[in-house]
Amino acid sequence: MEKSKDNEKMNEIKPEKKRKFFERFSTFDIVLIAMIIGIWYALQQLWYGLCQLFPPIYYWIPMVVLYELLVLPFVIVGGTLINKRFTILLLFILHGLISIVLYGIIFGGFECLVDIISGAAIELFLLTTGNYLKRPLQGGMALVIRAIIYYPISLLITAYVTYIGYAEMVEYMYLIPFGLFILLNILLGAGCGFAGGLYGYYLGKKAKESI
């Protein structure tokens, strides 16, 4: 009798909330998300090498353009391949976590914070528009939202937390206010991000068809 009561109690135990979040993902999904983040970091290294071919004074323009067009589409590829709710958020959370592990708490911590905020915003957009990443426009808009959130927050953190004096340097070098510099980053990021998102969506579709 006692044993059966114990068994009943065991059955009554509800899964923890944090485990519920992961229950929607199969083992394959979890591994694929991890590997896509691996590709993201590997491409980041290639992107860094590519940007060094430009003169450092206007370094930020090729950096933003190439990152949005060549590296970030893989986020949308991940979302299109797995196509389950909260995939994009999980991708961004993992990216932030890895940046803490690789770059330490100093840079990685802020990167993780900005990643989580932008991931949550994209997720909210995808959940409210319905049909999780089943339309190419959703892919494009997801990266536009990321650009709108990521650039101002990360640039403000750079200017006022990690590298105090960065804003003054930008204003001196380009003879424009720092606010305008942030706006230019957002516009460039959003424009290229939209194209990158569309490319990522079609790449993901193609990959899904081929497997």
Added chain:
Amino acid sequence: MKITIPGWSIMANNSRIITSTYFLDPRVQIFGSCAFLMIVVSIKNPLILGLIFLFVLILWKVNRIPIKNILSMIKLGLYLIGMLIVLSTLYSYFFPQDMQFIPFFLGVGIYYEIFIVFLMLTLRFFILISYMILLSFTTTPSRMLSALRALKIPYELAIMATITLRFIPLSLEIWKKLEIVAQIRGIETKGFKGRLYAIKNLSFPLLIQTIKRAKELAYSLDSRAFRSINKPVNLIPLKFHKLDYFVVFISIGLFAVSIASYLGISLLGLLT
């Protein structure tokens, strides 16, 4: 000018330098880093920042980290100083600024205020980067992950992070193979155009190979009863030692100093 992302090359091979810093508890390393960030951000005196940079370099020497890793940073600093002098000289002729101009020779010079801002910015950058390199040389990703696990990060996320860390060098390896295949077929992958072409066209085969590997790994994880245990144990048990307590004590001191500077307490005028 070639600058690689710090900590990247050493991440590919999992070897680390074994010194006293390596034996620090990774949780203490995270806490210490936070304190270090606070103090570096709060100091407004270039001389003190320079001394801290020197201290980090001494830590490098103690931990037997090759100094050549810092050369690329110094190169970048010199390049930026050169650029600043050129800009200052041009601005003094075409867009005169309301600042003190210090000429060196033949009208070539620099604005004093901008030079101080630049010096602080560069020193902060150097300190943070060199500290980051120090951390990545003396902490393995697996130790850092076990610290994050101790901070109650979900098990699945920790496993995903482990897979990612293993897969980054692996995907770079696959990429190199794909590049070689493209070169054999007569496709140029060097220079800006070639690299751009490579990233655009080789990312699809990379993606397909990744999906295949993901399938294999998922089967193998499932066959090893992945997610069947609710509370798995850590591979690396974390324990506090005397040195850890000492570092925690120092870090608390650093936090106190940085908070004091925020509150406007000058501490012998060093921080302001």
